[in-house]
Every structure is written in structure tokens, then in C-alpha cells.
Amino acid sequence: MSFITEQYYKKLCDAQLIQIRNSTNIKPPADIEVLQRNLVSRLYYTAYLHCSNVVSNRDTTTEFTHNKVINILSKEYKLEMTYLKGLRRKADYEMDIFLEPFKIKSGSAKLERLKAVIEDILNQDESSLSK
Amino acid sequence: MIVLDALYVPPSTRTAPSEYVYYTENLDVLYAQYFNVTSKYLDIKSFDTKISLSTQISMEISKLNYNIVDIKKSEFKDAGKSFKVYTVELEENIEDYSVLLQEEKKIRRDLGLYDKNIILEIV
Numbered sequence: 254m255s256f257i258t259e260q261y262y263k264k265l266c267d268a269q270l271i272q273i274r275n276s277t278n279i280k281p282p283a284d285i286e287v288l289q290r291n292l293v294s295r296l297y298y299t300a301y302l303h304c305s306n307v308v309s310n311r312d313t314t315t316e317f318t319h320n321k322v323i324n325i326l327s328k329e330y331k332l333e334m335t336y337l338k339g340l341r342r343k344a345d346y347e348m349d350i351f352l353e354p355f356k357i358k359s360g361s362a363k364l365e366r367l368k369a370v371i372e373d374i375l376n377q378d379e380s381s382l383s384k
Numbered sequence: 385m386i387v388l389d390a391l392y393v394p395p396s397t398r399t400a401p402s403e404y405v406y407y408t409e410n411l412d413v414l415y416a417q418y419f420n421v422t423s424k425y426l427d428i429k430s431f432d433t434k435i436s437l438s439t440q441i442s443m444e445i446s447k448l449n450y451n452i453v454d455i456k457k458s459e460f461k462d463a464g465k466s467f468k469v470y471t472v473e474l475e476e477n478i479e480d481y482s483v484l485l486q487e488e489k490k491i492r493r494d495l496g497l498y499d500k501n502i503i504l505e506i507v
């Protein structure tokens with residue numbers, strides 16, 4: 254079984270989201286932020302690897318960049334993946350501003366929505382993901 | 385151009401299925417109930433009216449009977465393109481975001497957001 258078909262990142266995300274749901278006991282708060290940043294990053298890669306795997310049937314180029322994969326997608330998923338990519342970049346690189354969008358309700362509410370977005374992407378095959 | 389924006393009346397305090405108070409840029413106040421908003425909208429439209437996207441989103445979400453706490457607008461850029469994000473915060477705690485996501489997608493399609501590089505996220 255390959256890394257993608259086994260969905261190792263998705264399993265990791267599921268486990269991390271459960272940790273965040275129960276995060277009232279996690280201290281200091283920076284530890285929660287680490288979990289949130291990790292989860293956003295892994296959620297994006299869960300979706301990206303799926304899209305890359307699916308669209309590789311359509312394009313025989315051996316090397317894919319993130320933008321190349323995203324540009325093959327339909328309008329709907331192209332927009333979704335572009336947004337996720339931006340969140341991933343903030344989660345991994347921008348140490349001051351990442352938390353701002355996660356102040357809505359609780360951080361976990363937005364992460365629960367992101368998880369639903371990723372699961373929706375994972376359920377799509379080539380014909381529904383691509384243009 | 386008259387720009388309308390709406391003060392949304394949450395379902396819990398409504399006397400009709402959906403109510404909005406519209407403010408024009410001249411601070412005229414217009415009142416409409418959702419089920420007759422079309423006729424009022426058409427009347428207003430003859431004066432070159434534009435209803436803000438936030439209001440359109442509010443109207444669509446009201447059909448689903450959710451209470452809106454806030455709508456935040458933000459922007460980001462990717463590969464030289466600009467994208468707008470409308471983040472709608474609901475009062476309700478959502479049990480299953482996969483159901484809400486399908487409703488969110490319908491609103492995006494109905495309002496033509498995919499063609500405008502606008503992301504809607506309902507949380």
C-alpha cells in the first residue's frame with residue numbers, strides 16, 4: 254500500500270483534531286497553536302497529495318508543482334485548494350498572523366470545517382476534480 | 385448608485401420568517417420581509433441599485449434558518465491574483481460541517497462566487 258492510498262496524513266489529521274477538541278487541558282496555549290499549525294499544514298497536504306495523484310493520470314509530466322496541480326482542477330476545487338495553500342503557508346511560515354482567522358467561535362470550529370472540506374476533496378475522482 | 389446593506393434580524397427575534405432593515409447610502413431606511421423582498425428589490429432596482437454581497441450572503445443563509453453573528457471580509461494574493469474571503473460566523477454550534485459545506489457550495493454557485501475568485505466559508 255502506498256503512502257497516499259493508506260491516507261497516512263488523513264489519519265494523522267483525525268488524531269490531531271481529536272487532541273484539539275480536547276485542548277482545554279493543554280497548556281501552555283502555545284502547545285495548542287503548534288497543534289493547529291500542524292493540522293492546517295497536514296490537512297493541505299492530505300488534499301494536495303490526493304489531487305496530485307488523481308490528476309497525474311491526466312498529465313504525464315513527471316514533475317508537479319503545487320500551482321500546476323491546482324491549475325488542472327475545476328474552478329470550485331481550484332479556489333478551495335488555493336485558499337488552503339494560503340492557510341498552509343501562514344501556518345508554516347507566518348508566526349504572527351496565523352491565529353487571527355481562528356478566533357472565530359473557537360479555533361476548532363474552523364478546523365472542523367476545514368476537515369469537512371478535505372474529506373469532500375478526498376471523495377472526488379478525476380472527472381469531478383479536473384476541469 | 386444606491387448601495388444597500390442590511391441589518392440582519394436573527395430568526396430568534398423575527399416576527400416574520402426573515403426580516404431585514406436596509407440602509408441606503410443616503411441613510412434612508414427601508415424595511416423588507418424576506419418573502420416580499422423581491423418586489424421591493426425590483427422597485428429599488430429601477431434606481432440603479434446594488435445590494436452588497438454581504439447582504440446577498442445573509443439572505444441566502446437566512447433561508448437555512450441560521451443566526452449570523454458576524455461576516456468578516458479579508459483578502460489574500462496567490463500567484464499575482466487577488467482573492468476575497470467572506471467568513472460567516474454562525475451562532476449555532478455545527479455538529480456536521482459536511483452538511484453545511486454542501487449548503488455553502490450551493491450559495492457559492494447561486495451567487496456566482498467561483499467566477500469572481502471569492503471564497504465563502506461558513507463556520
